[in-house]
Amino acid sequence: MTPATKGNKPAKHRREWTRKTHEVIFEADTFYGRLFDEILLVFILLSILVVMLDSMAEVRAMHRPLLYRAEWFFTIVFTIEYGLRIISSPRPKEYIFSFLGIVDLLAIIPTYIAITIPEAQPLIVVRAIRLLRIYRILKLYRFVRAGKLMILALRNSARKILIFMMFILVLVVMLGSIMYVVEQGENGFFSIPLSIYWAVITLTTVGYGDIVPVTDMGKFIATFIMLLGYSIIAIPTGIVSVEISRSIGERYQRRKSCSYCEEPLHEPGSSFCKTCGARLE
Numbered sequence: 582m583t584p585a586t587k588g589n590k591p592a593k594h595r596r597e598w599t600r601k602t603h604e605v606i607f608e609a610d611t612f613y614g615r616l617f618d619e620i621l622l623v624f625i626l627l628s629i630l631v632v633m634l635d636s637m638a639e640v641r642a643m644h645r646p647l648l649y650r651a652e653w654f655f656t657i658v659f660t661i662e663y664g665l666r667i668i669s670s671p672r673p674k675e676y677i678f679s680f681l682g683i684v685d686l687l688a689i690i691p692t693y694i695a696i697t698i699p700e701a702q703p704l705i706v707v708r709a710i711r712l713l714r715i716y717r718i719l720k721l722y723r724f725v726r727a728g729k730l731m732i733l734a735l736r737n738s739a740r741k742i743l744i745f746m747m748f749i750l751v752l753v754v755m756l757g758s759i760m761y762v763v764e765q766g767e768n769g770f771f772s773i774p775l776s777i778y779w780a781v782i783t784l785t786t787v788g789y790g791d792i793v794p795v796t797d798m799g800k801f802i803a804t805f806i807m808l809l810g811y812s813i814i815a816i817p818t819g820i821v822s823v824e825i826s827r828s829i830g831e832r833y834q835r836r837k838s839c840s841y842c843e844e845p846l847h848e849p850g851s852s853f854c855k856t857c858g859a860r861l862e
Contacts, residue, residue, distance in 0.1 A: 628655035734824035
C-alpha cells in the first residue's frame with residue numbers, strides 16, 4: 582500500500598462519515614433519519630416543558646437543581662446537534678443563514694446568555710418553532726406548497742395592505758383626537774395617545790373596557806366606530822383572498838391543454854395528454 586493510498590483512507594472515511602451524518606440529520610426518508618427527527622422533537626418538547634415548569638415559582642423552589650441540570654443537558658444536546666448540522670451540510674453557510682438554521686442557533690443561545698443575564702432564560706421557548714421540522718416526518722409537502730402560495734399572495738398584496746394600514750392609522754388618530762375633545766380629557770381620555778389607543782381597540786372590536794365614553798356624543802361616536810370596525814376588518818382578508826385566487830388562476834393558465842380531447846389540466850412539463858394520450862403542443 583503506497584503512502585498516497587494510506588493518506589486517502591482517512592479522507593475517505595471522513596467523507597463517508599459526513600455523508601452518513603447528513604443522511605441521518607437532514608433526511609427523514611431513512612429509518613435512522615426518521616428516528617433522529619422523532620427523538621429530536623421529543624427533546625424539544627421536553628426542553629419547552631422544563632422552561633414552563635421553571636417559570637412556576639412553587640415548582641422552581643422545589644426542583645431548581647433538577648430543572649437547571651435538565652436545561653443544560655438539552656442545551657448541550659442541541660449545541661452538538663447544531664454543530665453536526667454545520668459539519669455535515671454540503672453548504673454550511675446556506676444552512677447557517679436559513680430560517681431553521683437561525684432558529685436552531687436561537688434555541689441554544691439564551692442558556693449561555695442566561696449565565697450573565699438571567700432575564701434571558703424565558704427566551705428558550707423559541708425552541709417551539711423548531712417543531713416545524715415535523716412536516717419532514719409526516720411528509721406534509723402539500724401543506725408546504727399551500728404555505729408557499731399563501732406567502733406569495735401576501736407578498737403580492739403587501740403594497741395594498743400597507744396603504745390600507747396607513748389609512749387606518751390616519752383614521753384612528755382622527756377618531757382618537759375627536760374623542761379626546763368630546764370627552765374633554767376625562768373618563769379615561771386623559772390624553773390624545775390614550776384616546777387613540779381606545780380608538781384602536783374599539784375599531785378592532787376588542788373592547789377591553791378600561792376606557793369607556795360617558796357623554797352622549799361619545800357613545801354615539803363609539804357606536805359608529807364599532808360598526809365601522811366590522812366592515813374594515815374584512816378588507817385585508819378580501820385583498821389576500823383575491824391574490825390567492827389570482828395565483829391559482831395563473832398556475833392553471835400556465836398548464837397545457839389537449840387540442841384533441843380538450844383536457845385542460847396538465848402540468849407545464851407534460852408531453853402527452855393524461856386522458857387520451859395525444860401529444861401536447
